Amino acid sequence: MTHKSIIYLVLSLLLFNCKTHDVVKKEIPSKAKNVILLIGDGTGLSQISSAFYFKETSPNYARFKTIGLIKTSSSRQDITDSAAGATAFASGVKTYNGAIGVADDSTEVETLVEIVSPQNIKTGVISTSSIQHATPASFYAHAINRGLYEDIAADMVASDIDFFAGGGTRFFNQRKDGKNLLEDLKTKGFGINTTALDDFARIKDYSKMAYLLATTHMDSIGGNGRGDFLPKATELGIQFLSKDADHPNFFIMIEGSQIDWGGHANDANYLIAELIDFDNAIGKALDFAEKDGNTLVIVTADHETGGFTLSASTKTREDGSTYSDYSEVAGTFSTKGHSAALIPVFAYGPGAEEFAGIYENTEIFHKILEATNWSNKN
Template sequence: MTYKNIIYLVLFVTLFSCKSQIAKEEVPPKAKNVILLIGDGTGLSQISSAFYFKKTRPNYARFKHIGLISTSSSREDITDSAAGATAFASGVKTYNGAVGVADDSTKVKTLVEIVSLQHIKTGVISTSSIQHATPAAFYAHAINRGLYEDIAADMVDSDIDFFAGGGIKFFNKRKDEKNLLEALKVKGFGIDTTALGKFSGIKQHQKMAYLLAENHLEPVAKGRGDFLPQATELGIQFLNKDADNSNFFVMVEGSQIDWGGHANDADYLISELIDFDDAVGKALDFAEKDGNTLVIVTADHETGGFTLASTKKETEDGKSYNDYNEITGTFSTNGHSATLIPVFAYGPGSEAFSGVYENTEIFHKILEATHWNTKK
């Protein structure tokens, strides 16, 4: 072999090796599980409050990939929770009040419906009734979010494997006098209406439901305790329990951050935000150990026009001033606002959640990160 041929051979081998290496690097890791945490009504100031008022380091600080979403609904500049959650669950813009339906009121497929066809387990967890707008958008279809009894019936018909929250009265104290708790049992649900149990006590069940309030759960400041982080951990354990079918999608909602904003009650809001951050920690702890789980933390909208302002004080001679060493939560509205909402992501595919985009892209980015398709 001539010297010239040797050079060509070396160049060929080098180029082939480079192309092979590039091809390998271009294949992104696939997420096998997705945990979507929605802090209802949570904007940047709400998140910031954890960095000032939580006694431990906020779990929000554990993320590296952060983006922003625009949250307007199909007809309004300012969304409500129903339209916002439908954007996440089905990838479409719809009108305020719509649950799992498009702007023309036709049904749209939800993530739960899509992934269940892939034999992926699913769950929803909330500190509100489980029929409330945000959890409902992941399994139900209603032209109005207030149709709670219809939404409860959709839960029975859905493929949900685990749920925890309030709203028992929409199952067993209905106008049609049906007892949908019995219907849930027929579908294989274990049902607990007293308290969250331990995983060892529920792992034998095919499906599991916790209904711990007639309507909504109590605020954390009034005795709810650590329901949300506990339910998050328990739901993950339950959905991940079968070795031959361990992949899952679960949505976790911190509902009452929003309610603190509507009430212009900073203490209520902050205590709920810190509780939600604890649930985020449970999701991240699992994802770090598992290595195959995508964690996404975001919100449907911001509520209250919340601001961490300097505390207004007066000097001895009555002159007012702003004390920059003390923070007070203030509000500009008792409704929702149109501010962009942060998105935090961790795990396989998390890089795609950086940037600025529409809230509907959360749905599509989840499908891209997992390779879960939308075919029947």
């Protein structure tokens, strides 16, 4: 064999080994061990854009590299409500507006919490509304009508949820049937605080934890409202659900509920303040995921509310005529209800690339299962 032939053979082998190594890496993508799903209720692209104009620091939305879009129509309506939208995320099925954890024919469908809990995956839900409201309820309850709050509270007690934080005390202990479900939660091992969030050190020995900090819904973020409850609860929930060395993996859903309410009220200041608060919670989730390396963070919304637009401010001249001032942005609205706009999806971590593209809202559920080692065994 000539000298040139030997060199050619060696180079060929090196190239073959490199290609083989690349193929192996591509065939075994890493799987997420934890999933943090953040839902900004009523949050469309303009709502998100407001953080880039009105937040004093860089928005956490800007930290994502993978972005997709979802179609949000429910099974019977072009424009979804929160119940049908959240059921699509939680169970992967289209259903009618007002439905919680049931299919279009009103039969119960299995939720993410019900699928992963038997696999020793810890679960939690956080909301700035009552914990029985449509979005959080869709992850642990089954009801033909989202207004059945007392039935939904009973489903919470029967569920395998490990951590929850929000409002809604009255649906546990001021019930028409006279029951006090807070006692039932204690029997299941829950620590309960109806006053404030704790430091993690005070709750780390509990197996389950419940925070019910309002009779119905939490206060708004403005004025003397709820303060930094949402980012703090996000950080605390992640710490609590990941604390057990034997079973450290978790799924948690975190909802910024009142972005939607600002849209319904056509109140731009309310909406923007709630959006910035939600963005701060996103930051807590991303901070954990970046350090952990095994956590998938998904940020999306069930629908857009208010037909919100960032338009030029309208100014009035001395003669009474008006003009658009392009140097100043203002929030305007086209409706007091929901809209049918496509909704952005942001993803970070193992499996994030699967959330790019345009797809139905039900695919969020299926993509979560694909991105993890979790599975729907039914």
